[in-house]
Amino acid sequence: MKKIRIQLEQLTNRISRRTMLGGAATAAVALVQTASGKTIQQGVSLNELLPEDPTKQIGTLAGEVGTRSAFEKVVKKPSDISSRSPLQDFYGIITPSDLHFERHHAGVPAIDPAKHELLIHGLVDKPLVFTVADLKRFPSVSRIAFLECSGNFRGGKETLSPQEICGLTSQSEWTGVKLSTLFREVGVKPNASWFLAEGSDTAIMTRSVPVKKGWDDAIVAYAQNGEALRPEQGYPVRLFLSGWEGNTSVKWLRRLELSDQPFMTREETSKYTEPIKDGKYRQFSFDIDARSIITYPTYPKTVEKGWIEIRGLAWSGRGKVVRVEVSTDAGKSWQLATLQDPILDKAHTAFRYVWNWNGTETEIMSRVTDETGYVQPTFAQLAKARGTDNGGYHFNPITAWQLKPDGRVLHRPDNLR
Amino acid sequence: MNRYSFWVPSTLLFVALASHFQTNGEADIASSIAKVDTLPARFGFGRPATGAEITRLDIDVRPDGKGLPPGQGQVAIGRQIFATKCVACHGTVGGPNGSLVTTTNPDRKRPEKTIGNYWPYATTVFDYIRRAMPFSQPGSLTNDEVYHLTAYLLQANGIIDEKTLINAQTLPRVVMPAQKLFVPDDRKGGPEIK
Numbered sequence: 292m293k294k295i296r297i298q299l300e301q302l303t304n305r306i307s308r309r310t311m312l313g314g315a316a317t318a319a320v321a322l323v324q325t326a327s328g329k330t331i332q333q334g335v336s337l338n339e340l341l342p343e344d345p346t347k348q349i350g351t352l353a354g355e356v357g358t359r360s361a362f363e364k365v366v367k368k369p370s371d372i373s374s375r376s377p378l379q380d381f382y383g384i385i386t387p388s389d390l391h392f393e394r395h396h397a398g399v400p401a402i403d404p405a406k407h408e409l410l411i412h413g414l415v416d417k418p419l420v421f422t423v424a425d426l427k428r429f430p431s432v433s434r435i436a437f438l439e440c441s442g443n444f445r446g447g448k449e450t451l452s453p454q455e456i457c458g459l460t461s462q463s464e465w466t467g468v469k470l471s472t473l474f475r476e477v478g479v480k481p482n483a484s485w486f487l488a489e490g491s492d493t494a495i496m497t498r499s500v501p502v503k504k505g506w507d508d509a510i511v512a513y514a515q516n517g518e519a520l521r522p523e524q525g526y527p528v529r530l531f532l533s534g535w536e537g538n539t540s541v542k543w544l545r546r547l548e549l550s551d552q553p554f555m556t557r558e559e560t561s562k563y564t565e566p567i568k569d570g571k572y573r574q575f576s577f578d579i580d581a582r583s584i585i586t587y588p589t590y591p592k593t594v595e596k597g598w599i600e601i602r603g604l605a606w607s608g609r610g611k612v613v614r615v616e617v618s619t620d621a622g623k624s625w626q627l628a629t630l631q632d633p634i635l636d637k638a639h640t641a642f643r644y645v646w647n648w649n650g651t652e653t654e655i656m657s658r659v660t661d662e663t664g665y666v667q668p669t670f671a672q673l674a675k676a677r678g679t680d681n682g683g684y685h686f687n688p689i690t691a692w693q694l695k696p697d698g699r700v701l702h703r704p705d706n707l708r
Numbered sequence: 709m710n711r712y713s714f715w716v717p718s719t720l721l722f723v724a725l726a727s728h729f730q731t732n733g734e735a736d737i738a739s740s741i742a743k744v745d746t747l748p749a750r751f752g753f754g755r756p757a758t759g760a761e762i763t764r765l766d767i768d769v770r771p772d773g774k775g776l777p778p779g780q781g782q783v784a785i786g787r788q789i790f791a792t793k794c795v796a797c798h799g800t801v802g803g804p805n806g807s808l809v810t811t812t813n814p815d816r817k818r819p820e821k822t823i824g825n826y827w828p829y830a831t832t833v834f835d836y837i838r839r840a841m842p843f844s845q846p847g848s849l850t851n852d853e854v855y856h857l858t859a860y861l862l863q864a865n866g867i868i869d870e871k872t873l874i875n876a877q878t879l880p881r882v883v884m885p886a887q888k889l890f891v892p893d894d895r896k897g898g899p900e901i902k
Contacts, residue, residue, distance in 0.1 A: 673901065
C-alpha cells in the first residue's frame, strides 16, 4: 500500500501549474512514498484531503505566509504582452496584489534592490543618484488609486467577461516618496517643462511627462498594498501618476531627465495615440475618462428570475465618482445605484443596485458621472465624437449585458463600423 | 511660526486627556494639533551623479537631435543588417511584430500604422532601435548599425532616397509625413464627449 504523506502547506501553497490546469479533479500535489521508499509527487483530489468534519481533525498550523483557499480559482488572463485582472471575481475596491493586471513591453525584469538606483538629471541644479534605501528615507505618502491601461477595451462578441472587456484596470494602495520632494532635492530649474521617465526593463521603456504632474501628485512608489511592489508592478521602484494612462507610470524606474520639451518616444507617438476625426491623431492623452462596468451578473454567470444585486465598479481619472446610474431596460430608463464608501479621488468605487428580474429578456448597463460633470458615453457617442477608426485607446463606452430568459448572461457587442 | 505657539500647550493637554479617558477622538486631536512644517529645503539624501554615469544612462534622443551620437548610416548597409538581425521577427517588409513598412492594400478600410504613415519624428526610429532592438538582444547594436537601420527604414518607407546619409545633423531634419496629423489632447472633462 502506498503511504500518503501529505504536507499540509501543499494543500494550497504548492499547487503546481499542471495541477491548476488539471481542473477540479486534482486539488493538490502530495508527496507519496512508494513501497520501495521512493518519494514521488502525486495529484490528490480535494476530497481526499478534506476531513469529513473539520471540527474533528486538527487543522493547518500557523505559517509564515498566508495562502488562498484551494477552493478559490481566481486567476488573471494572460496574453503575450499583458495579463487581465478578474474584475468579476473581486469584492470591494482593492485588487489583491497578485491579481493586479500586468502590461509590459519586454517581460518582467529581475532586479536586485540593493543594486538599483534612480538617477535624476537634466535641467536640475544638482543631478543626484538615489538608492532604494535613500528613497525610503524621505517622507512617505500613500494613496489608494486605480491604475488603468489606456488600451483597456475589448468588444465585438457576446462571450466576453468583464475581465476580457476591461481587465486592464486594478487598484492598490501605493506608497512612496512624492516626486515633488525629489524635485526639490535636485533643484528642478524653472525652464524645465517635461521630464523623461525611463524603466530598467529590456524595452528601457520611456515616456515624457509634463513637469506639472510631477509637482502635483506624482509618487515614486516602492510599495503596494502594504508590502514591496510586486515585480510585475515595477519592483523595486516605479513612477505612479494617479488618474493617468497606465503606460506613463513607468515601472522599474531608473532615470528621470528634466527637459524643456517632450522626447517623442515610441510609446507616445506610434503607440498610445488615438484617432479622432478628420484623419487626426490625439497625442499625450493622459487623463483616463470616467468609466463603469457591471461585474455581476455578467458572462459567463447565469442568473435566476427574482432578486438580483447588480454590482460593479466605477472610476474617473479626473476626480471622484459622484453618481452611477443603472438601466435594466436596455437604456430606456436609469436609476441611481448605491455607492459604497470610500469614494476616493481617482479610485475604483463600488456600486450596487438591487433589482427584481421578472425573467423576460432585457439588457442591463451602468453609466458613471464624475465630479467634472462628465457622463460615461455610449459607443455611438464615442464613434460620433472620434470617427469610426477607433484604435481602442481611451475607449470607455457604456457596457451592456443581455439577460436571456433561460438565465444566460451575454455581453452585448457594439458594432465597430 | 508665532501664530502656532498659543496652540501647543492646549494641544498637549487635549492629547493627555484624550489618552487618559481612552476616548476615540482621533479626528478631533488631529485637527486641534497645530501643524508645523518641519520639512527642510533639502534632506541631503542621495549622492551627486558623476558625468560618466549620466553619459552611460542618458541614451535618449530628442526630435531636435539632442542626444544623437557620432556616426553615420547608409541605406544599403542598413538593408543588409535588417536581413540578418531583424528579418526573423519583422519579415522582409513588415511582419507580425509591428509593421515597419506598409504591405497592405491602401484601399483597406483600416491601413496599417507604419513608420512611413504614422511615426511623427524620424529621431524616434533611432531612439527606439537603439534602446530596445533587436528584441532578443537589446543594446547589442553599435551606433553606426542603428544609423544604418534608421536610414534603411526611412528609405523603405519612401521618406529618403537610397543615397541620403543619416547622421546627427541630417536625421533631425527629416520631416515625417505623419507629423502634421498629430494634435495635443484637448479633452478636459465636463459634459462634452471628445
